[in-house]
Amino acid sequence: MSTLTSPKGGSPAPFPMEIQRDSDQPVYTQLADILRQQILAGIFQPGQKLPSEAMLVDTYNVSPMTVRRAINLLAAQGIISTAHGRGTFVKEVQLSNAAFYLQDLKELFNSEGTTVVKLIEARFLPADERVSRKLQIKPGVRAIYIRRLLTVEDQPAFYHRGYLIYDPTRPVVESEFQVTDLKGLFRGSGNPLIKSGELSLEATVLNEEEAGILQVPLHTPGMVLEHTFYDFRDKPVSWGWFVCTNQHLRLYTRVGFEQTYGTRDERIR
Amino acid sequence: MSTLTSPKGGSPAPFPMEIQRDSDQPVYTQLADILRQQILAGIFQPGQKLPSEAMLVDTYNVSPMTVRRAINLLAAQGIISTAHGRGTFVKEVQLSNAAFYLQDLKELFNSEGTTVVKLIEARFLPADERVSRKLQIKPGVRAIYIRRLLTVEDQPAFYHRGYLIYDPTRPVVESEFQVTDLKGLFRGSGNPLIKSGELSLEATVLNEEEAGILQVPLHTPGMVLEHTFYDFRDKPVSWGWFVCTNQHLRLYTRVGFEQTYGTRDERIR
DNA sequence: GCCGTATACTTCCCTATGGTACTTTGTATC
DNA sequence: GATACAAAGTACCATAGGGAAGTATACGGC
Numbered sequence: 147m148s149t150l151t152s153p154k155g156g157s158p159a160p161f162p163m164e165i166q167r168d169s170d171q172p173v174y175t176q177l178a179d180i181l182r183q184q185i186l187a188g189i190f191q192p193g194q195k196l197p198s199e200a201m202l203v204d205t206y207n208v209s210p211m212t213v214r215r216a217i218n219l220l221a222a223q224g225i226i227s228t229a230h231g232r233g234t235f236v237k238e239v240q241l242s243n244a245a246f247y248l249q250d251l252k253e254l255f256n257s258e259g260t261t262v263v264k265l266i267e268a269r270f271l272p273a274d275e276r277v278s279r280k281l282q283i284k285p286g287v288r289a290i291y292i293r294r295l296l297t298v299e300d301q302p303a304f305y306h307r308g309y310l311i312y313d314p315t316r317p318v319v320e321s322e323f324q325v326t327d328l329k330g331l332f333r334g335s336g337n338p339l340i341k342s343g344e345l346s347l348e349a350t351v352l353n354e355e356e357a358g359i360l361q362v363p364l365h366t367p368g369m370v371l372e373h374t375f376y377d378f379r380d381k382p383v384s385w386g387w388f389v390c391t392n393q394h395l396r397l398y399t400r401v402g403f404e405q406t407y408g409t410r411d412e413r414i415r
Numbered sequence: 416m417s418t419l420t421s422p423k424g425g426s427p428a429p430f431p432m433e434i435q436r437d438s439d440q441p442v443y444t445q446l447a448d449i450l451r452q453q454i455l456a457g458i459f460q461p462g463q464k465l466p467s468e469a470m471l472v473d474t475y476n477v478s479p480m481t482v483r484r485a486i487n488l489l490a491a492q493g494i495i496s497t498a499h500g501r502g503t504f505v506k507e508v509q510l511s512n513a514a515f516y517l518q519d520l521k522e523l524f525n526s527e528g529t530t531v532v533k534l535i536e537a538r539f540l541p542a543d544e545r546v547s548r549k550l551q552i553k554p555g556v557r558a559i560y561i562r563r564l565l566t567v568e569d570q571p572a573f574y575h576r577g578y579l580i581y582d583p584t585r586p587v588v589e590s591e592f593q594v595t596d597l598k599g600l601f602r603g604s605g606n607p608l609i610k611s612g613e614l615s616l617e618a619t620v621l622n623e624e625e626a627g628i629l630q631v632p633l634h635t636p637g638m639v640l641e642h643t644f645y646d647f648r649d650k651p652v653s654w655g656w657f658v659c660t661n662q663h664l665r666l667y668t669r670v671g672f673e674q675t676y677g678t679r680d681e682r683i684r
Numbered sequence: 685g686c687c688g689t690a691t692a693c694t695t696c697c698c699t700a701t702g703g704t705a706c707t708t709t710g711t712a713t714c
Numbered sequence: 715g716a717t718a719c720a721a722a723g724t725a726c727c728a729t730a731g732g733g734a735a736g737t738a739t740a741c742g743g744c
Contacts, residue, residue: 172727188647192608198694209729211480214696222491230695231736239609241601241642245514246616246666332510339461340508342671347515348661349618349636367618367636373510376671378457392617397515402611402645441697467724478699483726499725500706 165206173208174215180206181216182225185236186403196226196234225403239402246397248345262300263331266293266359270312277309280374280385288312290334292386295359302360303394308373308386310334332384338377346372356389369395434475442477443484449475450485451494454505455672461507465495468503494672508671515666531569532600535562535628539581546578549643549654557581559603561655564628571629572663577642577655579603601653607646615641625658638664 163183165176184190197205202213217234220226224243228234271277271291278285289309296304311334312318318335332340350370357364371388432452434445453459466474471482486503489495493512497503540546540560547554558578565573580603581587587604601609619639626633640657 174727186610186647191647199696200694210731212728215728217695228695229737231693232738233694239612239644241612241614242517244517244612244614246517246614247515248511248513340671341455342669343508343510343513345510345513345515345668345670347666348664349638350661351620351634351636365620365634367620369618375508378455378460392619395617397616399614400611401614402609443697468726469724478701480700481698484697486725497725498707500708500723502707502724 165208174212174219177202177206177208177212177216178219181220182223182403185225190236192236192238194236196236198233241401244399244401246399260299261303262297264295264297266295268292271309273309277385281309281311281382283311288314290318294331298394303390305356305359305389306331306386307389308332308384310384311382332373332375332386334383338383340375340383341378341380343373343375348372350389352389352391360389360391362391366391368392371395434477443481443488446471446475446477446481446485447488450489451672454494459505461505463505465503465505510670513668513670515668529568531566533564533566535564537561540578542578546654550578550580550651552580559587563600567663572659574625574628574658575600575655576658577601577653579653580605580651601642601644601655603652607652609644609652610647610649612642612644617641619658621658621660629658629660631660635660637661640664 163180165173165180167173169176181190181196190196199210199213199217202208202216203210206213217226217228221228225237226234227237269291270288272286273281273283273289275285277283277289278287281289283289290312292306292308292310294306295302296306308331310332313334313336316336332343348370350368352360352362352364352366352368354364356368357366360366360368368389368391371390372385373387374385375383377383432449434442434449436442438445450459450465459465468479468482468486471477471485472479475482486495486497490497490503494506495503496506538560539557541555542550542552542558544554546552546558547556550558552558559581561575561577561579563575564571565575577600579601582603582605585605599606601612617639619637621629621631621633621635621637623633625637626635629635629637637658637660640659641654642656643654644652646652
């Protein structure tokens with residue numbers, strides 16, 4: 147019956163405030179959009195209670211299940227929170243639930259052609275105490291030590307060093323070192339499937355070697371991204387770290403209520 | 416009928432492989448757990464196709480809607496992906512969908528007593544070019560400049576500098592500077608509700624002032640967390656940045672298939 | 685005035701069913 | 715042999731309804 151936009155049509159972003167049954171967008175996302183929009187507009191403010199599900203069922207003439215899906219979607223997006231038996235409430239913005247995504251790296255590797263992985267060095271190396279601990283192999287057992295330089299448009303961007311598990315029962319294929327995709331970077335010999343991985347990110351100052359390879363001044367501030375990957379038997383397959391300057395890795399994110407979300411459930415974040 | 420664990424009961428973590436109707440855990444999370452467990456065990460490997468939804472309905476004797484919820488849950492967790500008309504598939508581990516959470520900061524602020532916010536300085540300051548741009552006010556307009564030190568167990572941890580919008584129509588209350596909680600940190604005078612914020616994180620090297628306040632050597636590597644917050648009219652209310660050493664801020668995360676997840680939908684991550 | 689109980693309201697779960705739209709595959713036609 | 719069409723299989727959507735369990739509120743008895 148009513149929309150937020152003026153009937154004259156002078157508004158820049160017309161937003162329907164009722165369910166459109168002939169739309170190709172699902173009803174539950176439409177409802178979620180409507181509620182989000184109302185929160186955005188300040189109609190429902192943080193801490194306040196939203197209409198009950200039964201109420202929403204009545205006002206929008208949809209089934210309870212559809213309302214639930216919309217509520218769940220918004221809850222998963224961190225916009226609202228539900229309390230069993232009490233009601234649904236608008237969440238307050240919290241700095242702590244901010245998250246930084248490594249999407250930059252993905253874009254880096256997806257841009258075909260511009261990003262090149264150059265192999266600097268690859269050789270067998272008996273595991274010292276540190277490597278044996280990280281890769282869970284006995285000290286002295288041979289591992290593959292590998293150094294790579296990732297360049298973006300011929301500019302050095304990431305310096306990667308790592309140790310890969312060497313499987314003596316399988317021959318090391320030349321192509322294993324010539325990987326240009328992300329997933330291949332972390333597999334040892336035998337190319338096991340990776341089940342999980344641990345990552346940590348901390349600040350650093352580039353030492354002489356790193357600064358030389360990345361062609362930046364000594365003591366340039368940078369980040370170290372350390373990684374350990376495990377196969378499906380939970381055995382480590384690789385351990386290593388990327389070094390880069392913040393010219394190529396600056397993490398960026400947003401918190402709070404966003405305007406644009408995907409229509410699909412998975413599009414959380 | 417059958418479980419993954421041996422009937423003798425020697426397994427350390429018995430995991431039921433069928434739906435238990437008398438359990439307090441919802442059916443759809445049980446089903447999701449079962450499927451995740453099978454993926455974890457390598458029964459369904461990355462790239463492979465999962466049984467169709469109709470098939471799961473038959474084998475587990477649950478309704479299609481319940482299967483859908485389980486599938487959606489796993490998809491939201493990034494474990495599987497669905498393709499309309501083709502099927503659902505186990506996803507490969509991708510480094511790019513790793514996310515670093517600022518949970519550390521949250522725990523920092525939740526630990527009452529141990530974390531103290533000390534006010535170093537607070538005064539009015541006419542906006543220069545940079546501040547006027549960030550806060551979207553005219554140059555020369557007075558803003559509140561504020562410097563704070565966050566200590567953890569009497570040790571300096573975070574050095575915060577920022578500019579807050581000053582609302583001349585409202586008096587500045589003394590208590591606004593004495594805030595010790597996170598949300599209060601970023602509000603200007605008039606305490607508007609915050610709708611959204613932008614954050615960025617990059618590496619730095621501590622300068623003389625920062626190193627002195629945080630009591631670390633000069634040129635210590637550190638992180639800068641810059642933030643801008645907006646109110647419900649999308650006007651900036653604050654802009655500032657935290658500086659800290661990686662002793663207090665080391666981001667850590669995991670990628671891939673995890674064992675433990677919360678039972679609730681919201682527990683994505 | 686205080687405590688236990690009943691009641692209403694709330695979120696949350698699951699079922700059963702029907703339908704839509706996309707994708708692959710098999711089949712008949714040309 | 716290639717193309718058009720039909721059919722099967724698939725993920726998705728929405729409905730209507732019944733029920734369980736938590737929470738606040740009103741009411742009675744003491």
